[in-house]
Amino acid sequence: MVDVYINSKFVGTIDDSVLFVEDIKDLRRKGMISNEVNVYHNLDAHEVHVKTDEGRARRPLIVVKDGKPLLTEKHLEQLTQGEITWFDLVRQGVIEYLDAAEEENAFVAYVEENVTSEHTHLEVTPGALSGIATALVPFGNYNQSSRLIIGSKNQKQALGFYAANFHLRMDMDANILHYPQYPLVKTKIHDVTDYDQHPSGQNMIVAVMCYDGYNMEDGVILNGGSVQRGLARSTYFRPVSAEELRYSGGLVDEVSVPDKEIKGYRTERDYQFLEGDGIVYPEAKIEEGNVVIGRTSPPRFLSSLDEYNLSVATRRESSISLKHGEQGIADFVVITENEEGNKLVQVRLREERIPEIGDKFTSRHGQKGVTGILLPPQDIPFSTRGIVPDLIFTPHGISSRMTVSHLIELIGGKVSALNGRFVDGTLFEAESEEDLRNELLHLGFAQDGTEMFYDGRTGKQMLARIYVGNMYYLRLRHMVANKMQSRARGPIQLLTRQPTEGKAKEGGLRLGEMEKDTFIAHGASLLLKERFNADSVVIPICEKSGLMGYYDIRKNNQAISPLYGEDSEMSSIEMSYAFKLLLDEFRSLGIYTKLNLKNKY
Amino acid sequence: MKKEHEEIAEKYALLLPPAALTEIRETVPGTISKEKLEQIFAETIAAYTAARINPGECVGLVSAESIGEPGTQMTLNTFHFAGVAEMNVTTGLPRVIEILDSQKEIKTPTMEIFLKSEYNKIDAVRKFAAAIKETLLGELVLEYALNIFDQTLRLKLNTAMLADFSLSVKELVKLLKPKTKGFTIEETDDSITFIKKGNKPEEIKEIYALKEKMKVIKVKGIKSIKQVLPVKRDEEYIVLTSGTNLKDILELPEVDAVRTTTNDINEIYMVLGIEAARQSIINEVNKVVEAQGLNIDIRHVMLVADVMCSNGAVKGVTRYGVVSEKASVLARASFETPIKHLINAALEGEIDNLSSVVENVMINQPVPLGTGLPGLITKLK
Structure with missing residues (x-):
């Protein structure tokens, strides 16, 4: 007797559990019950679990009966003719979806040749063990699994043609690659997913070599000439938005060119790009500080209205302007209404992004790198045939990471470009490396993919033959233009008087605890003091009470002791503002911290 | 050593550490000439002075960094071999923390019992192992x-x-x-x-x-010896145990008390005293460091061990141990449980002389190390 559970709820018992389970599977394959029902027979616990609920990850498998897969040549023929679809196969019970539990009872053959009478299922394709993004890595079965994961993660960050209606959309941080291409070395998944409709990379000529160390430590060297011709060029879109908020008392924000009388009015220059409606005009080149959407808000406190009740100009300025280090061209303006019924103005900024030093590139094999230099066209190494690489990749990236697929793709791409055909690199079903090499040989190139190269600067022949070919390279969304920042002095935090943090606030780079330790370890105490004096402050200390005094404006800014008034000697002491804050906090704890002053010398 | 040599040695006695003096005394042949001996002393002193750390050199932080940085590369947990007849001992970072915090209850107490040579036969070892197992x-x-x-x-x-x-x-x-x-x-x-x-x-x-x-x-058997494992190590049988009881084991006649040891530092301190405990801290940390394939100069570990054992009892590098003995309130408060330290200091009316590093960083004054160490000797009028 075996317990039966439906969706983990006990419903009853059954005597012949094996038959019961078989019946359910049979009914499902016949289409009598939903194909989303899965059944799991736990032989050890004497339980049968029938699952019909949501949230189970399931995967398709070909059903095997008596050592023969149900999927026949005839099915395949019909499929290619377009007479039936995948879902017809599911309906016919040729293919079924198993969840993790039912898989426990299944015996799945990996390839058709392995099928025995004991098998219950056959994989649809051996590549089914990877996900879609991972299957986009060509020759993936030549790699360590972790590199495949990195490779597929990189692809998700690639710039491409993400939507055909991008020019009508207001996406946050959208990038469009200017001349996206379909990869020469593809996988079946590229076809299945209509990759040609939304490609996200370009086929580049890649040379694996060093060139003056500009590609050391995972750098890449770009051909400046190729970049000028539009290689990996992209456009960056970013919306700026403003809403007319409603406040209590019927007061509302107003999108308009702010009046000069208004509180917090900036300079006229800042408003120069605004049209009459208070919104920037399309194709205006906006820079840091320029107002994109002019807006005024009602005064923050109503009481302030009373003071100047005659004047109307008590509205606040609340325009949206470009922050530190931002720029762009106003591309497209939308005026609409949001969920709360407030007027919403959105301006999309556009910026052309030409590859520059510091931009990130990657192949599809987890071999990402940052541009080290844009070589001027005349300095690029060239092959005997006059071929010039678009990108120079470092050989040191291969040895430790062992991404063999990277090397094979290069050969595959070369064959593809020379022969005018696509090369298939599908996981476990790729064209053989040997065939590709032989094909290369027949095309009149060296079998190992190397070619003789000349140094572009000296014209001298290089001592080593260079491994060169075509590869699908992706430009990643991490661009220096979005990240680069520096500061010598700038804004500070109100509470601690220490420099602000983060790019948006024009902040500094923190010299943290461990960095501080290195200064001390070097014995550079005076340098440390200098580095940490950003919040340095001079405070009058009462020599009698050891408390912080204050300057009294009525007594000619004389320092006054909080305990002894004018009857105490006050000394000006330099300390960090953070310490002054600490002393304040001590007092709030009820601790009387008395500073005993002593001459340093 | 001859009398005339002894006179020379006496002259330099204050300039050299006792260990160096003894070494010279023991290695120098008696036939050596006076001039040669003088030269030996001069060179030894030169080498010794050159090797000394300069005043104001921040040895503590250098040690901390030199142990801390390789520590980040340590694999957090070692693999467990299921079913293999091998003793499973805590290693890696958890073990280092255990040692440096001087934890009373360590996760895997083990002993390495060496036997006197006459018992070093496989049967005798097996018998001994079975006999001590609790x-x-x-x-x-x-x-x-x-x-x-x-x-x-x-x-x-x-x-x-x-x-x-x-x-x-x-x-x-x-x-x-x-x-x-x-x-x-x-x-x-x-x-x-x-x-x-x-x-x-x-x-x-x-x-x-x-x-x-x-x-x-x-x-x-012997109390708290939970498991025994006789193993062969370099032509010699030793007994590894899980569970430790140094005192009782050392009293057994078969045991070579000189080499037998445990990995429980507090037990070593109780049985053999503070110097043994200090050496044991160094050995145990070094064991982990070597097992992880790291390269830490032993002197850094020695410094830490010295600090931990400096007043006769093993203290961990924790807020209850070494840190609690810092002179400065601010330094203690900046480590852990600041409120507790501040309130107590306030109750006692403690005075912070701002004589060490952390305090001076806090108030943005030069720390008394390196370039911040020298001061004016002349008194200002």
Whole structure:
């Protein structure tokens, strides 16, 4: 007797559990019950679990009966003719979806040749063990699994043609690659997913070599000439938005060119790009500080209205302007209404992004790198045939990471470009490396993919033959233009008087605890003091009470002791503002911290 | 050493550490000329002065960084080999933390027992290992039968195991007798029965308590030696144990007390004293460092061990140990539990002389190290 559970709820018992389970599977394959029902027979616990609920990850498998897969040549023929679809196969019970539990009872053959009478299922394709993004890595079965994961993660960050209606959309941080291409070395998944409709990379000529160390430590060297011709060029879109908020008392924000009388009015220059409606005009080149959407808000406190009740100009300025280090061209303006019924103005900024030093590139094999230099066209190494690489990749990236697929793709791409055909690199079903090499040989190139190269600067022949070919390279969304920042002095935090943090606030780079330790370890105490004096402050200390005094404006800014008034000697002491804050906090704890002053010398 | 040589040695005695002096005394041949000896001393002193750390050199932080940085590369947990007859010892970062925090209860206490050469034969080692393993009565009992009406407890014994341990039921009874007052004992070939003396109220409490007590009675071996594993290491048999009891093991006649050791530093401190504990800290940290394939200069570890043992007891590098002895309130408060330290300092009216590093960083004054160390000697008028 075996317990039966439906969706983990006990419903009853059954005597012949094996038959019961078989019946359910049979009914499902016949289409009598939903194909989303899965059944799991736990032989050890004497339980049968029938699952019909949501949230189970399931995967398709070909059903095997008596050592023969149900999927026949005839099915395949019909499929290619377009007479039936995948879902017809599911309906016919040729293919079924198993969840993790039912898989426990299944015996799945990996390839058709392995099928025995004991098998219950056959994989649809051996590549089914990877996900879609991972299957986009060509020759993936030549790699360590972790590199495949990195490779597929990189692809998700690639710039491409993400939507055909991008020019009508207001996406946050959208990038469009200017001349996206379909990869020469593809996988079946590229076809299945209509990759040609939304490609996200370009086929580049890649040379694996060093060139003056500009590609050391995972750098890449770009051909400046190729970049000028539009290689990996992209456009960056970013919306700026403003809403007319409603406040209590019927007061509302107003999108308009702010009046000069208004509180917090900036300079006229800042408003120069605004049209009459208070919104920037399309194709205006906006820079840091320029107002994109002019807006005024009602005064923050109503009481302030009373003071100047005659004047109307008590509205606040609340325009949206470009922050530190931002720029762009106003591309497209939308005026609409949001969920709360407030007027919403959105301006999309556009910026052309030409590859520059510091931009990130990657192949599809987890071999990402940052541009080290844009070589001027005349300095690029060239092959005997006059071929010039678009990108120079470092050989040191291969040895430790062992991404063999990277090397094979290069050969595959070369064959593809020379022969005018696509090369298939599908996981476990790729064209053989040997065939590709032989094909290369027949095309009149060296079998190992190397070619003789000349140094572009000296014209001298290089001592080593260079491994060169075509590869699908992706430009990643991490661009220096979005990240680069520096500061010598700038804004500070109100509470601690220490420099602000983060790019948006024009902040500094923190010299943290461990960095501080290195200064001390070097014995550079005076340098440390200098580095940490950003919040340095001079405070009058009462020599009698050891408390912080204050300057009294009525007594000619004389320092006054909080305990002894004018009857105490006050000394000006330099300390960090953070310490002054600490002393304040001590007092709030009820601790009387008395500073005993002593001459340093 | 000759008298004239001794005079020269006397002259330099204050300039050299005792260890260096002794070494010169022991290695220099007696036939050496006075000039040569003078030269040896001069060169030794030169080498010694050159090797000395300069005043104001921040040794503590350099050690901290030199241990801390490679520490980040340590694999957090080592692999566990299921089913392999190998002792599983904590290594890696957890072990380093254990040592440096001077934790009282370490995760995997183990001993390495070396034997005197006459016992170093495989049979003798096996016998010794079996003899020191702590065996509890509970391990020998197959079945406990409680009878509430008769107030009896019958232990059915595993005779095969008894034979393994060369124990007879008689011996067991002899062992148990003093521990079971109030019960009479009856024995058969494979069982022992305890019968309550006097009146017999029908309750389970007393015999149940007896049953629980029986389980943990030590029959054989040395307390807290839970497992033994004789292994061969360089032509010699040693016994690894899980569980440690340094004091009792060292008293056994077979044991080579000089080399036998445990990884429980606090136990070493209790049994062998602070110098042994200091050396043990160094050895144990070094073991981990070597196992992880790291490269840490031993002097950094020695410095930490010195700090931990500096006042005669092993103190961990924790807020209760080394850090609690810092002179500065601000320094203590900046480590852990600041409020506690500040309030206590306020209650006691503690004075912070701002004489060390952290305090001075806090108030943005030069730290008294390196370039911040020198000051004016001349008094200002």
